[in-house]
Amino acid sequence: YLGLVRFNTGESSQGVALMSRGLELARDLGDPNVFWCVTGMWLYHAAAPQRAIERLRLAEELVASSRTGLSLRPRAYGLTFAGLVFLDWGQRQRAEETSREYQEMAKRSDNVILLLISAMYDGLRAAVDGQLEEAEQTIRRILARGEEVGLTGVGTLCAYLSGYRPWLLLGKAEEALQFVTTRLQSPHVEALVLAHLGRDTEAAGILERFVVARPRIGSAEDETSATDDIMYLEAAVLVKHREAAGLLLDRFAGSFSPLVSFGALTCTTRHLGAAAALLGRPEEARKYYD
Numbered sequence: 001y002l003g004l005v006r007f008n009t010g011e012s013s014q015g016v017a018l019m020s021r022g023l024e025l026a027r028d029l030g031d032p033n034v035f036w037c038v039t040g041m042w043l044y045h046a047a048a049p050q051r052a053i054e055r056l057r058l059a060e061e062l063v064a065s066s067r068t069g070l071s072l073r074p075r076a077y078g079l080t081f082a083g084l085v086f087l088d089w090g091q092r093q094r095a096e097e098t099s100r101e102y103q104e105m106a107k108r109s110d111n112v113i114l115l116l117i118s119a120m121y122d123g124l125r126a127a128v129d130g131q132l133e134e135a136e137q138t139i140r141r142i143l144a145r146g147e148e149v150g151l152t153g154v155g156t157l158c159a160y161l162s163g164y165r166p167w168l169l170l171g172k173a174e175e176a177l178q179f180v181t182t183r184l185q186s187p188h189v190e191a192l193v194l195a196h197l198g199r200d201t202e203a204a205g206i207l208e209r210f211v212v213a214r215p216r217i218g219s220a221e222d223e224t225s226a227t228d229d230i231m232y233l234e235a236a237v238l239v240k241h242r243e244a245a246g247l248l249l250d251r252f253a254g255s256f257s258p259l260v261s262f263g264a265l266t267c268t269t270r271h272l273g274a275a276a277a278l279l280g281r282p283e284e285a286r287k288y289y290d
Contacts, residue, residue: 012223016046023058032066033074040077043085047225052088052257059085063098076102076114083121084161087128088226088257099125112149116142116158123162127265132166139166156183164189165265173197188228188235189263195238203235207244211236218251226252227262230271237274249275 006015019042026038039062043055059082067075083098099121106114123138139159146155159179167176173196180190187206194203211232216222229248236244249272256268273288 012045013221016042016048016223019045032068032070035065036062036070036074036078040074040081043078043081046223047227047262048223049226049229049252049256050220050254052226052255055085056089056257063094072105072109072111072114076105076117079105080117084261085257087124087261088259090258092128096125113151113154116146116151116154119145120158120162123159124261124265127162127166132170135162135166136170136172138162139164152183160184160189160263164263168193168196188231191235192231192238195235200239203239204241207232207236207239207241211244211247217247222251225262226256226260226268227264230260230264230266230268233271233275234266237271237278240278242279245275245278249279 002018006012006018019038022038023042026035029035039058043059043062046055062078062082079098079102083095083102086092086095086098102114103118103121106118119138119142123135123142126132126135126138139162142159142162143155146152146158164176164179167173167179173193177190177193177197180186180193187210191203191206191210194200194206211217211229214222214224217224229251233245233248233252235241236248252268252272256272258268260266260268269288273285276282276285276288
């Protein structure tokens with residue numbers, strides 16, 4: 001848990017390094033509960049673009065491991081993030097199998113937190129299938145249920161993960177902005193919504209602070225998540241912030257998953273192609289679009 005403390009106090013590189021060491025120790029220990037818990041923690045926090053392949057391999061290892069002696073919470077934690085990794089790689093069938101296992105377990109447990117996360121899968125599935133109105137209704141049900149049981153924070157996170165994108169696609173960016181500023185308070189999401197609303201100066205200010213001024217951006221030590229940076233990249237293209245777009249395009253060039261499901265719910269290469277086009281690099285853009 002020292003890695004978690006480091007990560008949450010701004011030392012993300014050291015935090016992930018400690019979690020990676022913890023993962024090695026968990027394997028050596030041979031306790032399934034420890035392994036599933038630590039793996040879930042690692043998949044949640046070690047989400048930078050350069051870790052895309054490593055994340056897929058670890059998710060595959062996790063779901064292939066035995067469930068014997070496995071407690072409810074570690075299993076739920078691991079399945080949640082393994083399923084999202086499979087979705088990132090376009091492996092819809094494996095993502096569905098993982099979410100189905102999770103939802104059956106949540107239903108049997110009658111645990112309210114697990115059931116909120118289960119509803120998240122319903123919203124995510126609807127959003128991926130293009131059923132935007134259904135996804136939005138699921139978001140509202142999750143938020144209402146979270147408030148009803150006194151778990152507003154959990155409800156907010158599950159609503160965001162289940163399909164934040166539909167609000168933008170349904171032309172409800174103002175409502176999305178209110179959600180971000182009052183509940184979520186995440187600069188990458190705020191930048192994207194502001195860009196969709198045409199509030200370019202405000203979006204550019206966030207990009208200057210969290211992209212252009214970021215120490216060691218694009219280096220191996222930069223553990224900023226793919227979710228954060230794909231949203232920043234989309235915003236940068238929309239407001240034509242070429243410096244931010246260039247930095248982020250270079251960051252993703254080395255390694256990335258085809259999709260980013262965790263909150264962003266979008267296609268990585270679409271935004272890389274758009275950024276390359278903005279920067280006047282048509283051949284590179286064509287490579288991503290092909």
